[in-house]
Amino acid sequence: MQFKTSYLLLVFGLLLLVSCQDYDEFQNDPNRTTQANPGLLLTNIEVSTLNSIDLNASMASRHLVNVNLVEDSQYYGWDRASFGFYNTLRQVKKMEEEAVNFQNQNFTAIARFFEAFIYEQITRQFGDIPQSEAMLAESGNFQPVYDPQEQVYLRIFELLEEANSLLEVTGPAINGDVVFNNDLLKWKKFINSFHLRVLMSLSVREDDPNLNLPSRFNTIYSNAGVYPIMESTDDNAFYSYSEETGNVYPFWRNASITTSYILEETFVERLKTFSDPRLFEMASPDSNSSDDDPLSFDSYSGLLGSAPLNANVARLTSGEGSSLNSRYVEDAEAEVNLSLGFAELNFILAEAAHRNWIPADADGFYEAGIRASMDYYDIDANLVDNYLAQPIITYQTSTGLEQILTQKHTAMFLNSGWEPFYDNRRTGFPEFNVDGGGIINEEGVPKRWMYPFSEINQNVDNLQQAIQRQFPLGDNVNAVMWSIQN
Template sequence: MNKLKIVVLSLALSCFYSCQDFEELQLDPNRTTQATPDLLLTNLETRAFNEIQLSAALASRYLVNTDGVSLNQYYGWQRSDFGSYDHLRQVVKLEEEAARVNKPVYMALAKFFKSYFIIGLTQTFGDVPYTEAFRGDENVFSPTYDKQEGIYLGVLEDLKEANAMLANTQETISGDVIYSGNLEKWQKLVNSFTLRVLMNLSLKENNANLNVKQRFQEIVNDPAQFPIFASNSDNAALPFYDLEDNRYPYFNSNDIQTAYYMEETFVSLLQDLEDPRLFEVADRAPDGAALPAEDPQAYGGVKGSDALDVNKQRVVGGEASKINARYYSNPVNEPSVALGFAEVQFILAEAVVRGWVSGNAEEHYKKGVEASMLFYGIPHDSIAAYLAQPEVQLQSNNQLNTILTQKYISFFMNSGWQPFYEQRRTGIPAFDVSGGGMLNDKQIPKRWMYPESEFNLNRQNVEAAIASQFPEGDNINATMWLLQPE
């Protein structure tokens, strides 16, 4: 009888465990299933603000790769990816966790990051999934593509709401490796980024839906409600440390030491302007090693458009400078600037020239140059001497070109693809395409093609987006809405 009871009990237990939910058995009771907002914030900051990209430096004619045919350098790229949606999923998680622990301040930051990443995506492709992109919990697994105009409208509203939320809270922010929880600096970033977004829309200044000029004026004319960057100390800059996984991205990079050289047109630009930043971003060329480090003629470069064998011969001949050794030998080096005070001043100078706001374009322009030079440690007396040069003065008949040229110089090895997008928007400076190495019929691409994965997983919607935007099809020379004047 006892043996029978044991058998029955064993069968009962077996049935109990076999009937338990399989997924429940996979849960580790010692492992957290929730991430606090501060941990999510730190992760998002390190993803968003690490904007040092060699690919962008090649496409923007700062550097040249001599180790092979670079599609970024020769403008032969095709598709990009939707990797930023992985970051946007973390933004959604930040919103959820902020609501769970009742920390609305993180909701404001989430609005900023959502705007930051989606602007990067739409700048890359054109129309992209936006309103339906994160509705998987509603069984929306094939999101439609939003029009670029609608995306910009949504972003501008989100940023305005984020500013208001930050202005009306005294909550503390933890996990902040950029501003150490300083609410005012976050507010300045939100509004300064809004100015960048609005300047992205310069070809749409007459669009009645966007009200670009009115939105710009609202920020600039009310600094109490809409504070913006006031100095380099406000920069959205990710610092680096001599710790594993926290070092400068190209520290000890063999490629940047041996295969990358300065681009000739960029070096020539700095030489013509007798710009002391040349000495901070480049090393002397071998054939200029006998000259003083402060002599601009000690530096040289090779053309990004020239064929690979031509550039290799010139490098062997000692004509080209490498990037300054600190970029690969200093684990800390300089921080990664995602958006800086210098850029904001150049944006304001351009806005004055375009008649969007009143003000002194020259004053903003000079502040932008000064901020860039101070970032590189240039002494004040050298800055004053540089700004006094006739070639650097803001001439009335050439204001926009001068402002945008200095803005371009200030972007060296920071701000990601922003210098390329600025040149795409304005044509300034002219990127050299004269050499024999050029692909794409010597054209500078205007965008990237959509990821192959979209055609496998979301074909109907991606094909609808292509048909509505690009009659010529999904190609890199198609002109997105953002670049079509109104």
């Protein structure tokens, strides 16, 4: 009996000892890592965030027309969008946490950049958005307040300043980088060039003393040692496609692309008027053309983006309408996915000079932007010189803003995402035709997207406050957000 009692006491003691151990010790598998290399997150963040090939954007921006469906993006019939970018922002925050664990400040810098990039994407769609309380779900805040758009942009400026100052060109390497392959100087140029894009996107508010846009812009432009920016097309921000890696161009072997999408008429007619050789790289001759001379501008035509679907189908049946160049579906590496390029930067600088934000001549940047865009298509240098020599192309101060934005629009064909649409919303250039009889929105080109249904279900009080603060007539696509109010 004494032996049994001693045995039971021993077993009880062992159980008590085990029960006193931290419960978390039993949750951690010693054979599994509890940390993730930030490079594993970076690749997906880059590919998902910087994807700039968007057919909806191309239709809304009057580059392409769909002849199979009545697309909301083409006929401006959209209403709500989602807050999907916040999911990517969670990955960015996780990458920033892991950057601290790995003691790699350059990952922290890039995380700050992507945070700024994503917030800009979201606020341009809606207006006021959750920002200061957006990433506090882990602490129990599932109903974040909406920050006024001006405060959102001021925070974006701060994030971009932090990204530039934190990034050490000679510092620790980053892995998983499919954009610049660990070229940290190119990253720094990208960050600051993007900063200039954001500043110019707010040009309507150039007199706002809180934003101080001209001064901010000139500070970056005039201090290359602190704020390096893109210097050539070699600095373009893009990622490549390849059949070997299985990451192929999105339209590759998709025959429906060349049968469903036709170049938009006003876009094609402009290229023909300008004798623009880029047309031959973008499009195929229409069905009425002669096979004898595919490089004749007479062989190309477009369909009107604002015309009813049946009217465009009838014109297509009669032989009108140039489809996309066959290379887009036949070549797995047809083009790179260009997010922000040297051409765009030059047009931004040209506009800044035109607006007297920087002490420079707009015509030099205007020409450099055209040359960089031609280089993107590998256009022969003699053809480029001939193009620039045309009086209709020569920069004129009186029409300078329209010329800059029109050339910028051409340079952004099937790249740069929604930038050409937002440029038109901001400046009115180039003009988007809405008189064809098929436009769904009674007021023409919408100014924004309505807030997502998920916010009505989950965060309605804060949502309603934001709507009332911005839009007295309610949440609708024609409401004018703060950033584009005159």
